[in-house]
Amino acid sequence: MRVDTPLIRFIKGKGGNTQKQIEMETGVKIKFPLSKEETSIVAEGSSVGNVSRASEQADYSHFISLPLAVHPGLVEKLQNFQNSILGNLDSSQDLGIDKSIFINPKTFHLTVLMLKLWNEERVAAAAEVLQKVSPKVMKALKDRPISIRLKGLDCMRGSVSEACVLYTPVEEIGGEGRLMRACQVIIDAYVKAGLVLQKDACRKLKLHGTVMNVKFRKRTVRTRKIGSFDAHDIFEQYGSEEWGEYVIGEAHLSQRFKYDRSGYYHRCASIPFP
Secondary structure (H helix, E strand, O other): OEOOHHHOHHHHOHHHHHHHHHHHHHOOEEEOOOOOOOOEOEEEOOOHHHHHHHHHOOOOOEEEEEEOOOOHHHHHHHHHHHHHHHOOHHHHHHOOOOHHHEOOHHHOEEEEEEEOOOOHHHHHHHHHHHHHHHHHHHHHOOOOOEEEEEEOOEEOOEOOOOEOEEEEEEEEOOOOOHHHHHHHHHHHHHHHOOOOOHHHHOOOOOOEEEEEEHHHOOOOOOOOOOOOEOOHHHHHHHOOOEEEEEEEOEEEEEEEEEEOOOOOEEEEEEEEOO
16 A cells, blocks of 8 residues: 555554554554655455455545634634633633643634655545535535524434534535535535545535534543533533534535645645535
């Protein structure tokens, strides 16, 4: 499997955790290149099926995003949200809350589709798919601007007392379903191009704006486990928060863990919305 050097992290994982998990679950042995000039990762296993499964279990490297951090007012609201909750830091830590589990307001977005693109050829193919599907996206949006409303909070997994992900629900203003149709057009194009795993192709899209996620948590000796957090106080204060109405201006092919000058995820390609 050919993997460009900057993207090897998605196969290896932090501290080699992703590699270890893949090897344990599939029984393959993953060998990384010994120099930066080499770009081929070797996966050795007892069958083609095991090796294929190993490649599918590597981490997601890219995703299709609808940027919302382009709205300064929303970024400010998210920053104030964090500051308010972290104001009493000692109390927050007792509830399992620390700064690392909040999303960076400068990266706030809606995710349309997760992708595994480990080399320049796959990234280029994904960029081409996005460009080619642009006219169909415009048609799905009926060549009119699309706006959303963000209101309140909800739990993606867990309960309020043992929350793992907190997000703000997304409501399309006008209720015509244009945004969901446009997103499905994008998803279908990537599935047709063979760039989407079967499990992701079958997953029902739920647009949401994540504000807190325990997967972001920085591990320390004290917090070796991801854990959950108690969100009762957060819901009491922000459960009905009016985050505002915002126009979605474009869709990006974004790369994880790499950022542009604005602080948003690195844009590999993009298409405009009306």
